[in-house]
Amino acid sequence: MDIQLDGGISGIAAAAAIRGHLDIPVVFLTAHASAETVGRAVESGAFGYLLKPYTVPELKAAIDIALHKHNTEIAMRRALSSRLPADVAQPQSI
Numbered sequence: 001m002d003i004q005l006d007g008g009i010s011g012i013a014a015a016a017a018i019r020g021h022l023d024i025p026v027v028f029l030t031a032h033a034s035a036e037t038v039g040r041a042v043e044s045g046a047f048g049y050l051l052k053p054y055t056v057p058e059l060k061a062a063i064d065i066a067l068h069k070h071n072t073e074i075a076m077r078r079a080l081s082s083r084l085p086a087d088v089a090q091p092q093s094i
Helices: 011-022 035-043 056-089
Strands: 027-030 048-051
Touching: 011 027, 011 035, 027 056, 048 056
Parallel strands: 027 048
Antiparallel strands: none
8 A cells, every 4th residue: 555645544544444444464655765654654553664666576575474474463363362261261369
């Protein structure tokens, strides 16, 4: 997703909404490299950040890494949620 979008919402806000509602990893493709912009991208939960112009191999690598990180995150959440009921059910010692 590009950081700069036409219309009333920024690419960063759109990415945060996508991530929050659909749990889809977002990789930013942009010409903007300021520390403030990168910081906002990190806060949105971005899985990658490529500066234009980029090559197809660079884009493919960024997408592959984002998908791997996303799948790892999902697996960790599932593992944690499968253990949570057993941990909660155990009485605490005083």
